[in-house]
Amino acid sequence: xASDESERTxxxxxxxxxxxxxxxxxxxxxxFMPARRAVRLCVLSKRWKTLWTTMPVLNFIYSELWNxxxxxxxxxxxAFMDWFAEIVSNMLFLRDCACHVHTFLLDCTESVPDTLSGxxxxxxxxxxxxxxxxxxxxxxxxNSNFHLPSELFTCPSLEDVTISxxxxxxxxxxxxxxxxxxxxxxxxxxxxxxxxxxxxxxPVLEDLHxxxxxxxxxxxxxxxxxxxxxxxxxLKGPIELIDTRNLMSFHCTMHAFCPKKEFILSMxxxxxxxxxxxxxPRKADYTKGxxxxxxxxxxxxxxxxxxxxxxxxxxVQKCRTFTKLTCLSVHDLCLNCWFDLLSSLLEHCPNLKTxxxxxxxxxxxxxxxxxxxxxxxxxxxxxxxxxxxxxxRTNGEFYQVVKYLQEAVVGLSVEVSTVRIKTIxxxxxxxxxxxxxxxxxxxx
Numbered sequence: 001x002a003s004d005e006s007e008r009t010x011x012x013x014x015x016x017x018x019x020x021x022x023x024x025x026x027x028x029x030x031x032f033m034p035a036r037r038a039v040r041l042c043v044l045s046k047r048w049k050t051l052w053t054t055m056p057v058l059n060f061i062y063s064e065l066w067n068x069x070x071x072x073x074x075x076x077x078x079a080f081m082d083w084f085a086e087i088v089s090n091m092l093f094l095r096d097c098a099c100h101v102h103t104f105l106l107d108c109t110e111s112v113p114d115t116l117s118g119x120x121x122x123x124x125x126x127x128x129x130x131x132x133x134x135x136x137x138x139x140x141x142x143n144s145n146f147h148l149p150s151e152l153f154t155c156p157s158l159e160d161v162t163i164s165x166x167x168x169x170x171x172x173x174x175x176x177x178x179x180x181x182x183x184x185x186x187x188x189x190x191x192x193x194x195x196x197x198x199x200x201x202x203p204v205l206e207d208l209h210x211x212x213x214x215x216x217x218x219x220x221x222x223x224x225x226x227x228x229x230x231x232x233x234x235l236k237g238p239i240e241l242i243d244t245r246n247l248m249s250f251h252c253t254m255h256a257f258c259p260k261k262e263f264i265l266s267m268x269x270x271x272x273x274x275x276x277x278x279x280x281p282r283k284a285d286y287t288k289g290x291x292x293x294x295x296x297x298x299x300x301x302x303x304x305x306x307x308x309x310x311x312x313x314x315x316v317q318k319c320r321t322f323t324k325l326t327c328l329s330v331h332d333l334c335l336n337c338w339f340d341l342l343s344s345l346l347e348h349c350p351n352l353k354t355x356x357x358x359x360x361x362x363x364x365x366x367x368x369x370x371x372x373x374x375x376x377x378x379x380x381x382x383x384x385x386x387x388x389x390x391x392x393r394t395n396g397e398f399y400q401v402v403k404y405l406q407e408a409v410v411g412l413s414v415e416v417s418t419v420r421i422k423t424i425x426x427x428x429x430x431x432x433x434x435x436x437x438x439x440x441x442x443x444x
Contacts, residue, residue, distance in 0.1 A: 019047040023054065031057035031103070034064045035091060053095050056102035058128070060088050063109055084108075085120045092127050103135040104128035109165075122149045132157045134179075139164040145189075153177065153201070162186070168214070169194055175201030182207040189214040199225075220244065228252075231276065239263065253278045254291060254311060265294035271324075273298045277305035277312075290318045299324050304331030304358075309338045316344045325349050326383075329356040335389075335401045343408055352381045356388040359401065 018026075030038040030052070038059075039052045062084050088106075106124065121140070128136065129151050136158060140146055145167035152158075153172045160182045163169075168189030175197040181204055190213055199205070199222045208222075209229040216236035220228070221243040228244060229251040241264045249272040273295050292315045295301065301322070303312070308331065328349060330342065335357060346352065387405060391398045 019045055026051060027055055030055055034059050034061045036087060054099045056100055058101060059105045061107045088124060092124060101128045101131040101133050104133055105137040107139045109139060109141055125149050126151055129155045135160045137162045141165050142167060163188060171197060177202045180205055184209040185213055186211045187213060191216045192218060268297060270297055272300040274302040277307045290315055292319050296320050296322055297324055300327040301325055302329040308332040309341060312341055319348050321348050326351060326353045328352055331358040332360040335359045336397050339404045346381060351383050353383050354386045358390045
């Protein structure tokens with residue numbers, strides 16, 4: 001009778017199947033939780049009582065604790081930060097020291113007191129490093145510069161590092177990170193000394209992303225880099241040389257280079273690039289250098305930014321032929337006023353297959369007296385298969401651009417084959433595919 005009842009219980013799904021999973025699988029599930037929430041799972045059963053002490057992924061997120069504790073209003077801000085520090089320290093103390101730390105994430109987006117950042121946070125990082133750390137993710141907001149422990153720059157096991165908001169990075173005496181493959185620096189200060197030591201001390205570094213940083217760097221030289229991003233940076237001086245022989249993708253904002261000085265971009269293996277034109281070139285002298293001339297080997301190119309059309313007017317004058325370019329995307333360009341500028345650019349793209357254009361409205365659409373007279377220049381793109389137009393709305397301007405394309409493309413019978421309208425962030429995007437007449441597909 002008892003066995004029948006037990007069988008019925010199992011058939012109803014009351015068996016704790018989750019606890020029967022192996023530790024690595026349970027650890028993987030727990031890795032998506034903040035560390036304190038993972039510890040709370042110890043009340044589930046004996047199986048879970050000490051499971052948290054062997055977790056290889058530690059996520060310490062201050063905002064999660066602040067947003068979920070009911071008594072947070074009873075504590076002052078810094079007292080609450082002290083409580084957070086006590087929780088982290090106790091967890092590391094009670095953790096099984098024989099187990100490695102694969103990932104250590106520390107997210108303190110609130111302002112951290114200087115005493116706490118120096119006396120407490122650095123020991124946490126040292127603890128993770130001593131336990132064979134592979135992935136480090138630090139987000140700290142401080143009123144002064146946070147000095148990273150020197151052990152971080154000589155950790156042999158580190159493979160992936162993200163550092164955000166710690167102020168200026170003080171260059172260590174030596175950087176030796178033999179396993180580091182990916183580095184993201186965000187909202188920190190970087191000088192040439194640090195950059196040079198970093199690239200020399202990371203022989204297998206492939207991905208370098210610099211976002212929103214204060215840069216005083218003139219030279220970036222690396223034989224291992226494959227992906228480089230430099231965007232939204234505050235420059236203390238222009239970048240004059242980027243020598244990356246094996247670089248495959250490059251994303252940067254144009255103000256990283258000073259057009260009044262000569263700059264050299266040596267990227268013979270580059271296949272994909274994205275350039276953001278984010279400054280007005282009124283006082284610029286482009287006789288010294290051109291960003292597009294340095295990208296003639298790319299297969300995919302994206303151009304965008306608030307000053308795309310102003311910068312392109314200057315860049316196109318010195319542009320060379322993109323013999324390998326098959327996919328081109330141009331954003332933030334008024335296609336009605338500056339279609340001739342687009343035509344001039346496309347003359348240098350003989351092997352283009354896919355063209356994507358994102359229209360940007362200008363004053364001509366509001367007042368006809370400002371409308372610029374467009375001279376349609378015919379260009380040859382014998383391999384062009386698809387043109388995608390993105391407008392905020394379908395109106396006369398939209399169909400005028402389609403007409404321009406039909407008149408401009410030589411040797412290509414074009415038709416509007418599909419019109420698909422979908423709402424994205426309350427905007428209507430009209431995507432029009434323009435294909436060779438022999439390859440036109442019926443619209444859906």
